[in-house]
Amino acid sequence: KAGVTQTPRYLIKTRGQQVTLSCSPISGHRSVSWYQQTPGQGLQFLFEYFSETQRNKGNFPGRFSGRQFSNSRSEMNVSTLELGDSALYLCASSLAGGPNTEAFFGQGTRLTVV
Amino acid sequence: AQKVTQAQTEISVVEKEDVTLDCVYETRDTTYYLFWYKQPPSGELVFLIRRNSFDEQNEISGRYSWNFQKSTSSFNFTITASQVVDSAVYFCALSEAEGNAGNMLTFGGGTRLMVKP
Numbered sequence: 412k413a414g415v416t417q418t419p420r421y422l423i424k425t426r427g428q429q430v431t432l433s434c435s436p437i438s439g440h441r442s443v444s445w446y447q448q449t450p451g452q453g454l455q456f457l458f459e460y461f462s463e464t465q466r467n468k469g470n471f472p473g474r475f476s477g478r479q480f481s482n483s484r485s486e487m488n489v490s491t492l493e494l495g496d497s498a499l500y501l502c503a504s505s506l507a508g509g510p511n512t513e514a515f516f517g518q519g520t521r522l523t524v525v
Numbered sequence: 526a527q528k529v530t531q532a533q534t535e536i537s538v539v540e541k542e543d544v545t546l547d548c549v550y551e552t553r554d555t556t557y558y559l560f561w562y563k564q565p566p567s568g569e570l571v572f573l574i575r576r577n578s579f580d581e582q583n584e585i586s587g588r589y590s591w592n593f594q595k596s597t598s599s600f601n602f603t604i605t606a607s608q609v610v611d612s613a614v615y616f617c618a619l620s621e622a623e624g625n626a627g628n629m630l631t632f633g634g635g636t637r638l639m640v641k642p
Contacts, residue, residue: 415569442628454616454632466627499568508628510620511558511577516570 413437415504415517423523429490432520436483436504442466443485444514445477448499457500460485461508489522497524527552529619531633538607539641546602546636548617554578556622559593559600560630564614573615576600607640614638 416435424430436443444467445457456469460479477487483504489496499521503514528551538544550559557578562570574584576593584591588605604611614637618630 444628444630446630446632453634454630456629456631459627459629461627467625467629469629501568501570503570503628505628508626510622510625510628511575512628513560513572513575514570514628514630515572516562518568521568 415502415515417500417502417517417520419520420518421521421523423525424492425525426492426494428492429488430492430522431486431488432500432502432522434485434487434502434504434517436485436502437515440504440506440515441483442505442508442512443479443483444503444505444508445485445487446501446503447471448501448519449495449497454501457487459508466508492524494524496522498522527554527557527619527621527631529617529631529633531615531617531636533636534634535637535639537639537641540609541606542640543603543605544607544638544640546604546615546617546638548600548602548633550598550600550617550619552619552621554621554623558620558622560618560620561591561600561602562616562618562632564616564635566613570616573602604638607638609640609642612638612640 444459505512561573
């Protein structure tokens with residue numbers, strides 16, 4: 412079966428712009444989580460959505476937001492981009508979420524802010 | 526607050542050597558889950574193993590083995606007879622269960638393993 416698909420794979424944006432990243436989970440998976448990976452901060456949890464509701468949120472400013480659609484696809488949005496937002500953004504899906512759940516990750520979207 | 530520490534940022538070995546990746550965690554919960562993920566150059570994280578806090582049995586899967594010790598809050602990962610294909614970044618992660626219905630992983634900083642032929 413198809414894995415987690417993230418689009419686009421690469422993105423270059425200018426400071427101050429906004430960006431939307433997309434994630435299509437594995438068919439049947441209802442939980443989608445987002446992570447930011449940078450050389451300095453490592454992998455950090457952004458938020459998790461389950462059945463179109465945000466279930467958990469990490470410690471990121473309000474410029475980072477997300478949503479989930481009825482087909483479980485998810486988008487995350489970053490407004491007023493800063494240079495420090497340059498990162499690999501990873502999406503993970505799982506059947507129902509839960510703290511003991513194996514998460515399946517996409518290949519990520521590499522965002523560069525110039 | 527929860528925390529995962531992987532003290533080894535980079536390890537280099539020659540093929541066929543055994544290598545152990547260390548992971549130390551901190552949590553106040555009594556129920557939690559520990560994971561290891563592998564990140565190859567392509568970027569996606571690949572699940573390797575999950576352990577719950579009540580199961581301290583060691584596990585072996587082929588050339589991979591894991592040693593979980595609650596007394597030292599450690600969950601170490603050993604690769605026996607390493608191969609070039611094992612070259613990747615390996616992450617240890619923690620998920621707390623109490624008061625948390627979701628899937629929220631706290632990752633360590635990762636260990637970059639380079640296996641040379």
